[in-house]
Amino acid sequence: MPDTIVIAGAGHAAGQTAVSLRQGGFDGRIVIVGEEPYLPYQRPPLSKKFLAGELELERLFLRPERYYAEHDVELQLNTRVATINRTGHKVQLAGGVELAYTKLVLATGTRVRRLAIDGAELPGVHYLRTVDDVLAIRQQFRPGARLVIVGAGYIGLEVAAVAVQAGLNVSVWEIADRVLARVASPELSAFYDRVHREAGVELKLGLPPVTEISGQARVEAVVDGNGQPWPADMVLIGIGVLPATELAEAADLPCDNGILVDEYCQTEDPDILAIGDCTNHPNSLLGQRLRLESVHNAQEQAKTAAGTLLGKRKPYAQVPWFWSDQYDLKLQIAGLAEPDCDRVIRGDPEERSLAVFHLRDGRLQAVEAVNSAREFMLGKKLIAAGARFDPAELADSSRPFKEIAAAALN
Numbered sequence: 001m002p003d004t005i006v007i008a009g010a011g012h013a014a015g016q017t018a019v020s021l022r023q024g025g026f027d028g029r030i031v032i033v034g035e036e037p038y039l040p041y042q043r044p045p046l047s048k049k050f051l052a053g054e055l056e057l058e059r060l061f062l063r064p065e066r067y068y069a070e071h072d073v074e075l076q077l078n079t080r081v082a083t084i085n086r087t088g089h090k091v092q093l094a095g096g097v098e099l100a101y102t103k104l105v106l107a108t109g110t111r112v113r114r115l116a117i118d119g120a121e122l123p124g125v126h127y128l129r130t131v132d133d134v135l136a137i138r139q140q141f142r143p144g145a146r147l148v149i150v151g152a153g154y155i156g157l158e159v160a161a162v163a164v165q166a167g168l169n170v171s172v173w174e175i176a177d178r179v180l181a182r183v184a185s186p187e188l189s190a191f192y193d194r195v196h197r198e199a200g201v202e203l204k205l206g207l208p209p210v211t212e213i214s215g216q217a218r219v220e221a222v223v224d225g226n227g228q229p230w231p232a233d234m235v236l237i238g239i240g241v242l243p244a245t246e247l248a249e250a251a252d253l254p255c256d257n258g259i260l261v262d263e264y265c266q267t268e269d270p271d272i273l274a275i276g277d278c279t280n281h282p283n284s285l286l287g288q289r290l291r292l293e294s295v296h297n298a299q300e301q302a303k304t305a306a307g308t309l310l311g312k313r314k315p316y317a318q319v320p321w322f323w324s325d326q327y328d329l330k331l332q333i334a335g336l337a338e339p340d341c342d343r344v345i346r347g348d349p350e351e352r353s354l355a356v357f358h359l360r361d362g363r364l365q366a367v368e369a370v371n372s373a374r375e376f377m378l379g380k381k382l383i384a385a386g387a388r389f390d391p392a393e394l395a396d397s398s399r400p401f402k403e404i405a406a407a408a409l410n
Ligand code: FAD
Pocket: 008, 009, 010, 011, 012, 013, 014, 033, 034, 035, 036, 042, 043, 044, 045, 046, 047, 079, 080, 081, 082, 107, 108, 109, 110, 128, 129, 130, 155, 244, 247, 275, 276, 277, 278, 292, 293, 294, 295, 296, 298, 321, 322, 323, 324, 325
């Protein structure tokens, strides 16, 4: 077993790796180096309950501070890993201190994609990735404030839901012609489009890209692609993220939309692993390489990497899943929905409960479930089992889904 495992990044995947290593019996040195000032924490509440002020900061932490002391996990927070010296088996921290490793785990996550237009750095223009981002946004969350959200992806829509319920005037701008265009089926987009409009959110879809954010000392307006300025007190930009590969790239580790790893989370260097949002990894269950941005993937890759480090190698093969909370709606998505799949809807959008099943040649590929926990839970199993369905049978809502699923699993 290695003597010293250094983990670069102190997010969800990093925290889980330390926990899994100790649970697996590793008794060597573990050092987590993270550039943020916080203990490893979960990000999903940042755009949900934490933004709404319904969750204390401490509740975000994966483990309380005493866990790390009790399990002898060293934390170097507020510290960036600046470079990797692969031949010397050392990382250099910002400030110059060097740290030797036997094995290094890269868990650097993603960075927000920034909008490169005039005014994008004005006070009042926000991104949402960290606790500090939310603390800054919350300071401006006042009833009546005009919030323009650029991007109708999950983060944009989750923030829109919290903001409109807090009494802000919310407008969401999107270049695609539907919300969630990159990540959800047209049926789901149509459902969330209606829900947000009914809640009072203004949706502007199919817009030419924003050209400028204007203001003297702080944001005053957002200028649309037609040159028209729209008054705004604050702007949230939610146009996606990019994998944080700079450390790996500078160390000549192969990257291609993420740090390239194998099914054991191993990079090209036998002493360096990578996990979580920053990786491009193979999934044998799905027969393809992926880069995912989800808690489930961060946790499972952390467990896989810990297994590799402990000499208990087990390939990563998981049905991806993800969730999003907006208003009273819990969306849970299992599998990968491709545009060319056949789609079958069960449930009733009017009742705020539905599931969209994605089939390829009858085989279930993905389920998008809104307030439909059973369809999601069984859907995950059915995808892993490669279950096949007759679309007409699946659409028959007079038959309980449990029964249809049981028949497909036999
Ligand atoms: P991160 O959690 O991003 O952690 C990486 C850490 O590494 C960061 O703290 C970063 O600052 C640090 N770092 C980077 N480079 C260095 C360096 N050189 N030195 C030191 N530290 C470094 N997923 C879901 O499944 N469901 C959800 O509902 C959901 N909602 C989300 C809402 C928001 C607002 C956000 C931002 C994300 C959400 N996600 C959700 C995604 C989920 O949080 C991520 O998939 C998960 O955090 C990935 O974990 P990670 O450890 O790979 O990366």
